Amino acid sequence: MLGKNFEPASFEMRWYKAQEDAGFFRPEAAAKDAKPFTIVIPPPNVTGRLHVGHALGRTLEDVLCRWRRMQGRAVLWVPGVDHAGIATQMVVERDLKERTGKSRHDIGREAFLVLCREWAGARRGDILNQIRRLGSSCDFSRVYYTLDEPRSKAVRHVFTTLYHEGLAYRAERMVNWCPSCATVLSDLEVNHVESSGHLYSIAYPLEGAPGELVVATTRPETMLGDTALAVHPDDERYAGLDGKRVKLPLTGRTIPVISDSFVDRQFGTGVVKVTPAHDPNDFEAGKRNGLESIVVIGFDGKMTAAAGAAYAGLDRFEARKKVLRDLDAEGLRRGEKSHVIPLARCQRCDTVVEPLVSLQWFVKAAPLAARAVAATDAGEPRFVPELWKKTYDEWMRNIRDWCVSRQLWWGHEIPAWYCPDGHVTVPKPGAGDPVACATCAAGNLVRDPDVFDTWFSSWLMPLSVLGWPEKTPDFERFYPTSVLVTGFDILFFWVARMIMAGTTFDGRAPFADVVLHGLVRDEKGQKMSKTKGNVVDPLEMCDEFGADAVRFTLAVLSGTGRDLPFGKTRVAGYRAFATKVWNAARFALQMLEDGDGGTSVPPHAIDFASLGTVDRWILARLSKATADVNAALEAYRFDEAANALYQFFWSDFCDGYVEMVKPALRGAEVPEGEKEKTRGVLTRVLLDSLALLHPFMPFVSCEIREALNGDGLRLAMTKFPEPNAEWKDDGATEVIVLLRAIVTRVRNLRAERGLPQTEVLRLGIELPAGPLSKEMRRLVPLLSHLARLSAVEISSSVNWPGAHRDVVADAGIVVQLPKQEISSEDEAKIRKEIEKLQAEAEKIRARLADSSFLARAPAAVVERTKQQLEELSERQKRLSGNLVETTGE
C-alpha cells in the first residue's frame, strides 16, 4: 500500500541498493548472447563534488542504459574518476601550505606524491557515491581510475608508439607558460580574454644620425629583450633604413633595423620592435633573420638578470611601469592610446600567460586528425546534434601540435630518459625502462621529471577503460562503445582527441554516436558560479525533491538549445509529476481492492476487441505514447521522450481515462465482468507506464510497482514496452476526442454564462446517423456524468427553440440553458468571436477564389480548405443565431 504522502527520500536509496545488489548493473545480468550496449562515464575529477553538469550527463546516460537494459541488451556502463593532474596538485599544495606552512618543494617529490595519493584515495569514494545518489546504474565492479596500473600501461604504450612512429617529439618552442602554476599549458588550456590595455609609442634614436624611429607596443617591458626593429620592405616611409642601427633605450645596446614582410604597415607607426624570446611572431621573425634571442622574463614571471640590474627580479607588470617611467625620464615616450588586447589567461588560475621558449614534448596532431576526420566523415561517430560536426571539422582542419608535457609532479610520468650528453631514449612499446642510452650507450640515464597532460590519459578512455592494449575479454566484447554523452565544452579537449586516439591506435572510432548536451545554467539563464552564489547543488535537490524529479527535469531541459535553465521551481514542477504518478497509483490500488477485497491483479491477457470504447481508447493512446518514447530515445531526444510520457500520463491517463472510468468502476449497476476488464486495463496501463517511466524515474516506478504487484525490483529488468499494433482503434479515438471536446465546451459555456459548475443542463448533439453517432449514444451516461447533464439527445438535427447552439469538431451541439438572456458582456464576447470567424472565413474564401491556388495546390489541401470554410461558416451561423434569438433582433 502506498502512503498518502509522496516521500521519495524514504525509498530511493533502498531501491538503488536493491538493484545494485541484485547485480542488474552488470552486463552479466543479460542473456549470454545479448547485444552489448556500452557507455564510458566521462570521469569527474577526484577533487570535485558532483555538479549539475555531471548530473545532466549521468542522467542522460542512465536513461539510455536503463532503457537498453530493459530491451535485453548487455549493458556495460563503466564509472570512473580522473586524477586531474593540475587541479589535484593545486588542492593538495594548498592544503599542505595551510596545515604545515610548507611548499611541495620543502617536502620533496616522493613525500608530496604520497599526499596526493592519500588525498585522491580519500575522495574517490565520495564522488562515486554521489553518482549513485542520482540513480546511475553503473557497473561499480569495473571502476576505473585514470592513474591506475592498466591506464598507466595504456599511456606508456601510446606515447612510446607515437615516439617511434615520429608522431611524438621533443622540441624547443614558444609555449604558453603559466608563471603561477609553473607549468606549460596546451593551447586549449589558455583562454583569450579581450581586455582594455594601452598601446604605447616609444622612440628609438637612430645611431650615428639625427632622428628616431617610433614603435608602438602593448608590452613595453619586453623591449629590454629587443634584438631588432622591423619595417616592411615596401614601406617608402622607412626606405633605406634596412641595415641601419638604432639605440635601444634603457640598455645601452644598439640593434639593427631589418625588413620583413610580416610587418603590417597599417598598424601603429609601421615599425615593430622584435623580441624573439617573448613573442611568438617575433620568435619566428628572429629565426628567419638570424636574430639573437634575449630572455628578459623568467619562468617565475620576474625579470631576469639579462633585463639589466635596474629591472632584474621585478615582477613583469612592475617592470612595465618602471620601463615607462624611465622612458619618460629620458624623454622617449611618444604618447599612448587605449587599445583592446586579447590577453591569454590560464584557464585554471586566470594568471596572464607568458609566451616563453621552452623544451617540451609534443604530439604531431595533423596525421591523427586526418584519420579522425576520415572516420567522422564516414559517420563514425555520428554527432548529435549534427551541427557540432562543423565545429569539430573546423578545429581539426586548423589543428596544431599538442604540447603534452607538464611541469607537475602529479600525473603519468613521461617514459623518456636522457643521458649526460642529452640524448633521448624512449623505450619501444612493451619494453621496460632503459638502462643505457639508445644513442651512445651511456649508463647513467635520468628520467624526464615531467608528467603528461591529464588529457593525455583521458583521450585513451574508451580504449584503456576496457583493458586495451591488452586484448581483454571486455575489450573484445564491449569496444567500440555505443555512445558518448558529454557537454560541448569539451569537444576539443576530449571528444576530438578520443576520436583521434581510437582511429589511430585501434583503427575504429571509440563510440558509435556522440551526444553533446548543453550547459546547465541557473533559472535565469545565468552561468552558475561561486562568486554569483547561484550554484545549484544537484545532491541537495535530490534530497529536497527526489532524484527522480531531478532526473526528469534534466531530461526535459536537455532538448533546449545550448543552455539549460535549471533551478528549484522547475524541479518542484516535475516533483509534482512524480506525485501525480504516486496518487494515480493510489487511486488504482483502491479500485483494485474494491474488486475482491485484496490487491490482486487481473490477468494481463487483454482481449482488445471485447473492451469498451474508453478502454480501447486508452490502450491506443498508450501504444502511441510507447512508440513515441521509443522513437525519441532512439534519436537521443530525451526531452521529447519525457514530454510524451508527461503528456500521456497526466492528460490522457489521469485527466482522461481515470475520470472516465470512475463511474464504470464504482457504478453499482455495472456488471462485475465489465469492471474486471476495466480493472485489467487500468492495471496494464499503469504497469506499462511505470516501465516507460523507469529509465527516467527509476525509484518511484519501483516503489509503486512493488505496491501494485509485489514485483518492484524486477522492473529494472522487465521488458521495455513496445507499441502494440493491435491496440489501434480510430473509431474509439474519434469518439473519445469528440466526447472530451464536448465536455470542455459545456463546462466552458457554464463558466461563460456564470452558471455554477453544478448546474445540470440538457444537451443535444447533432450528428449524422453512422458509427460515430452510434458510439456516442452508447457513451451518453459517461458524457452526462462528465458534463453534468440531465438529458442528452443525439440525432441528425435537434430543434430546441431558444437553446444555445454551437459546433464542436464536426458535431453541432445544442444546450438548453436555464437563463435565456445573456449579459452584454457575453454578447460582446460572442460578437468578437463571430468577427474572428468571419475574418478567418474571408481569408479562406479569397484563397478558394484564387484560380492559381485551385490549380496548383494539391487536391487534398483544397479539399481541406473547403471543409474548413464550411466549419467556420457553420459555427458562425450558429453563434449568430444565439444572438438573434436571445436579443430578439
Place this chain on the structure above:
RNA sequence: GGGAGGUUAGCUCAGUGGUAGAGCGUCUGCUUUACACGCAGCAGGUCAUCGGUUCGAUCCCGAUACCUCCCACCA
C-alpha cells in the same frame, strides 16, 4: 579577424511549406471520497525587420538589426 548559433505567449523553450504549441506564471471558478505538488475553464503571439522563391512562408533563400558562444600569436 574567422566560424557557429539564436531572435515564436509574461518567463523558459518545442515545432511545422497549408488556419501557431508545451511547461511554468497570470486570471476566473472549485474541500468533485487518488492527488491544492490538485481539478475545471479563460486570457495571452502581425512566430525580430526588410526583400525574394512559392498558389501559399513562422518554416526555404538573401540582406539588416540585436543577442550568445567558439576559435585566433599580429605588435
